[in-house]
Amino acid sequence: MRYSPISRFKGTLLGAFLGESLASSGEIQFQSHLNFGKMAVLGIQSLIVSGRLDLDDWIERQQQESLHLAATDDISIKIIISTLPVALFFHENPIKLRQNLLRVLKIWEDDPVVRDGTLAVGYAIALALTEKLDPLTLIPQTISFLGETPTSIPKNLLRVHNLLEQGAGLSRAQAEFAREEKLSNTIAMAFYCFLSTLEDFRLTVLRATHNDNSQVQDATPLSSQATGVITGALSGAYNGTGGIPVNWQVLLLQRNSPAWGLTSFSQMLELTDAFVAVWSGMYDLTLNSRELTEEGYEVAPLSVYAAPRVIRSR
Incomplete structure (x- = not known):
């Protein structure tokens, strides 16, 4: 395997965050008012606690945080980014991937374009995580995955x-x-930027957020960030954290600013670690310390790994 699953999981989420945070000048903006991934964080937290897709829990968490998607220009992108945890959690099985992406979309409005955009992005990420992504066949495969629409x-x-x-x-x-600022055009530009510079995360997201071309001088910051956040997720899934510039990662850790509704960027990384642990079926001994005691002596903590969902917390 070229990159570990945890590298690709983190790459997807970190890539999306950086894609949203980059300004058209190529500088990182730490305070983004759009917060595309705030609802994605709630989804990750739900999957960690439930160990499965629980729509009622997702809805309850959104209500507790008073997160209601109003009819604004960025609603469609927020919905797609909100489904990233589902794409990651079910990436190994295309049938379950499609079923659960469609299930989670029921939380929001039933928009065919949002549905197809979600399926396209989720499928590309799944291929990247399973190392089956071929740039020459990705688009024909994605169109086939979408089906009649x-x-x-x-x-x-x-x-x-x-x-x-x-x-x-x-x-x-x-x-x-x-x-035109249509979601289908945003998806298309994201796929173009991703596939045209497949191995270079930095160049990919910089091209996605670049809007100084005279032919697109009317492009808005929303359009730029929308393309950037999707492109960043795609490229991050493919290149993993190892492909994301170290100076960008260090800058985020040094500033440690709030990220997507969390108190700090470090908390976002810790949440992703827990998310990967639940997906992998890792048995967390720290949560079951009583089982480590034998004749009054503490047994040294160990980390146990297995295939996905084989070992579960008891």
């Missing part, structure tokens, strides 16, 4: 595929997709 997402993804085959540059892609 009336939305423009398959058509736009096919346009991306053709642009990549022709070796088209960023300016041409932006001219194709940035004229």
Whole structure:
């Protein structure tokens, strides 16, 4: 395996966070008013506690935090980013992946474009985590995964595929997709930026958030951040934390600012560690200390690993 699962899990979430945080100038903004991933954090917390997808628990957590998605321009992107924990948790099985992504979407409005965008991003992330992502076949496979649909997402993804085959540059892609702020165009640009610079996370997200081209001078910060957050998640899943610039990671740790509703960036990393532990089926001995006592002596704590969901907390 090229990268460990924990590296790819963290890469997905850290990549999305950086994609949202990068300004068009290439500098990291630590205070983003959009908070695309706040609801994703609640989803991770629910999966950790429940060990499964519990829609009632997701809804209850959102209500407790008074998180209600109003009809704003960023609602569709927030929904897609909110489903990232489900894509990570069920990435090994395409059937369960599709079923659970569709289940969690029932929490919000039933928008076909949001549905297709969620399935496309989730499927690409699943292929990256299972190391089955082939840049030459990703888009045809994704279109097949979407199935029959009336939305423009398959058509736009096919346009991306053709642009990549022709070796088209960023300016041409932006001219194709940035004229209107439609979710399907945002998804298309994210796939273009991801696949055109597959092995370079830094360049990928910088291109995704770049909007100085004269043909797209009317692009808004929302459009830039929306493309950046999806592109960052895709590239982070593929390249893992090892592909994310060290100076960016150090900067985030040094500032340790609040992230996606959490009190600090470090808390976000700790939450991801716990998330991977639950997904993997790791037996957490620290939660069962009584079992470590034998004839009055403490047995040294050990970490036990197994295939996903084989070993569970008792």
